[in-house]
Amino acid sequence: MPTSLHIALVTETWRPEINGVAMTLGRLTDGLRHLGHRFTLVRPRQHAADIPAAEANLREVLVAGCPIPGYRGLHFGLPAKARLLNAWREDRPDVIQVATEGPLGGSAIAAARQLNIPVVSEFHTNFHAYSRHYGCGWLEGLVTMHLRRLHNKSAVTLAPTFAVARELTAAGYRAVRVVSRGVDTALFNPQRRSMALRARWEVSEEQLVVTYIGRLAAEKNLPLVTQAFAAIRQRQPDARLLFVGDGPMRPHLERSDASYIFAGMRRGDDLAAHYASADLFLFPSLTETFGNVTLEALASGLGVLAYDCAAANELIRDGDNGRVVPGNHDDAFIAAALELARNPAMLTTLRERAQASVRHLDWGHISKQLADILHATVRSHHWQQHPDLMFRFSLD
Structure with missing residues (x-):
């Protein structure tokens, strides 16, 4: 198994956008890169002048997006399965990390399944609850069904708290794990x-x-x-x-x-x-x-x-x-x-x-926790694809 993972992170939002998801993903990605892992970041282009960033252990793939109603300056990603199939065949990731559940995330899961790459998805936002506040309460049931179906196509769904993990499990989500959030106490004090x-x-x-x-x-x-x-x-x-x-x-x-x-x-x-x-x-x-x-x-x-x-x-x-x-x-x-x-x-x-x-909730600890889950997901997928190796390993 590789000790250094190639992770494809698929997200609708990324820094410098200001919201909890972008901040959390930025911190976790920095922590994982510090541990030696590398990333292909897939995100929607947010404006005409948006160009892929060039950073150590991180390259970006920009896809088409559309404005999100009520969220000025933020675009959701359109489906990009063909683009992702080409990118991931050229530089195959060890695991796909789908952070947001829009059309882009759905197409990423479809591409990963076709290429037989394991997927970890994240539950960041109560979109089904949001629908009540934007005059679309009638959509709540459909949104709930969509989210459950999408997340259950992944090997693991990550939840930010044990309470959310219990709710998701009770609602029919499979293989839910908890990765909490950290805080920069050198900054916030x-x-x-x-x-x-x-x-x-x-x-x-x-x-x-x-x-x-x-x-x-x-x-x-x-x-x-x-x-x-x-x-x-x-x-x-x-x-x-x-x-x-x-x-x-x-x-x-x-x-x-x-x-x-x-x-x-x-x-x-x-x-x-x-x-x-x-x-x-x-x-x-x-x-x-x-x-x-x-x-x-x-x-x-x-x-x-x-x-x-x-x-x-x-x-x-x-x-x-x-x-x-x-x-x-x-x-x-x-x-x-x-x-x-x-x-x-x-x-x-x-x-x-x-x-x-909250002094103990440093981002380094949280990043290590996520790295362990990603490694375990890759190992589990490998053994499922090669049961003969599992049998020989057990004999040894």
Whole structure:
């Protein structure tokens, strides 16, 4: 078996695009390349000037794409089976890693099956749940069926949490394994707190800054953020609400309250400073498979309040390093936010414990975990194709 794998990664999104999937894939790919593996990256062309990158242990194959409705500047990949068959016959991968489940991912699985290359697929996004928030709830059953059928054509489906893995298994997904998410604690940490940045927001050190960081879109349940903040502001009139990110709901939010602070999209050190310079992070989304922002907020030393699902379910010990409330209990979410705002001592305790609670989740460990699963998938496929070798090996 090869110790260094050639991995074909198929994804709709890739850096410098700002979203959890692109960030996660970039980190994991960097980690695997550091371990000596090489990649062929297959992704849709995002704009006319988009050209394949040339990096160590990574080459790109760009395919045709179409704009994704509601996601400005992001394209999904069109089917490209013939293109992939030619590329993979010329430079055959050991394993195909399908990160997104659109037409491109489906055609990649079809090509891999024709070439007899093992496939690992990833479950990153609750597309079936998203359909409810975009007026397409009637599609939920069809989307659910499509996702299950697609993932069950792969040897392994990767889930980001044990809770998601249990849900997928109960829904009929086969061979589900968990690969969690990591965080760069050198980037996201409380030392990034900036008094100059807070001064730009026109807040003092004593004022409470409540924040939501992420995509400003319907599926993120943002009305609950503004409702919880309204309850806080009734008791603390000088509290401020900070939105970091962009999306289709931004114009509505801007019109709804002139006092809200909108920082837009932020990256790198700038993003880390925005996290650490706030105080209380509200995350009421119920559509996440993980929610990288929860992990980044904890690493940044924020008081985090979220529903008890996705990353929060596995990372937050309620009342110890953050707060969680049962999903869809809006009143409980608002009450918990108000309690944290009214009790500075409790908020301080949670913030002091938050960073230490996720310090072990470094990307190097997560990348090694994924590498082990890919190696095991290649070995299993090899033995299935050559049972005579398995028999001779067992005799030896």
